[in-house]
Amino acid sequence: LAVPSPTPALPELRMTVKDCGSKGLGAFAAEDRSQGAWVCDYEGEVIDFAQRAVRYVSEEPEYLFHLGGGAVAGSHVYIDAVDSDHASRAINHAQDACLEPRVSLAERRVAFYALKDIKAGDELSFDYGEQYWLERGLAPEDDSRDYSPERVARERAKLADAQAASSSLQNPLSRRRRRGRAPSTAEELARVLGERPERPDP
Numbered sequence: 051l052a053v054p055s056p057t058p059a060l061p062e063l064r065m066t067v068k069d070c071g072s073k074g075l076g077a078f079a080a081e082d083r084s085q086g087a088w089v090c091d092y093e094g095e096v097i098d099f100a101q102r103a104v105r106y107v108s109e110e111p112e113y114l115f116h117l118g119g120g121a122v123a124g125s126h127v128y129i130d131a132v133d134s135d136h137a138s139r140a141i142n143h144a145q146d147a148c149l150e151p152r153v154s155l156a157e158r159r160v161a162f163y164a165l166k167d168i169k170a171g172d173e174l175s176f177d178y179g180e181q182y183w184l185e186r187g188l189a190p191e192d193d194s195r196d197y198s199p200e201r202v203a204r205e206r207a208k209l210a211d212a213q214a215a216s217s218s219l220q221n222p223l224s225r226r227r228r229r230g231r232a233p234s235t236a237e238e239l240a241r242v243l244g245e246r247p248e249r250p251d252p
């Protein structure tokens with residue numbers, strides 16, 4: 051019985067980084083790669099929630115890939131490519147992208163796979179997700195979805211409502227107030243604080 055030998059793993063795709071006009075720099079394939087094959091990883095520094103908070107106080111991060119985490123914000127993990135000199139840092143966004151990012155929180159890894167046949171000279175892209183652009187109030191190129199100021203305003207209002215609901219849920223005193231009466235003794239206060247609910251999964 052003939053057993054097919056396993057396909058040898060391909061090396062990382064050869065890439066070049068070039069100017070892409072208003073998108074800034076972009077990463078381009080320097081050779082062909084077939085649909086389904088691994089292309090490269092998103093290379094950068096693995097950081098946690100606290101490091102992210104220190105690094106990005108007032109500016110929106112541009113090279114940060116969120117790997118996920120649990121219900122607790124402090125457990126979230128990211129790959130930050132801000133100081134990387136790897137070409138993956140320059141991969142731009144497109145709705146009809148040629149790359150699929152496969153994220154492994156356990157391995158602290160993002161691996162890009164070809165969603166279609168890639169030819170030498172093609173620009174590499176993945177879908178950053180609508181949220182990336184809505185949070186920044188920007189409309190990206192190579193994307194026909196709705197990023198109008200009206201939608202941005204609607205999404206921001208939804209987020210503000212969700213945050214208000216979540217903070218009032220997490221504050222047992224406000225829960226008690228809604229039921230009509232704030233705790234008036236230390237024992238009652240301790241009992242109320244003891245009822246503090248778990249943060250819901252976002």
Ligand SMILES: C[S@@+](CC[C@H](N)C(=O)[O-])C[C@H]1O[C@@H](n2cnc3c(N)ncnc32)[C@H](O)[C@@H]1O
Pocket residue numbers: 072073074075076112113139140141142143144189190191192
């Ligand atoms: C991870 S960087 C990608 C590389 C970047 N172009 C550069 O010059 O370093 C993400 C940023 O690139 C730009 N960008 C990526 N895709 C874009 C698109 N489709 N339309 C407009 N700007 C884009 C945006 O400024 C975005 O915040």
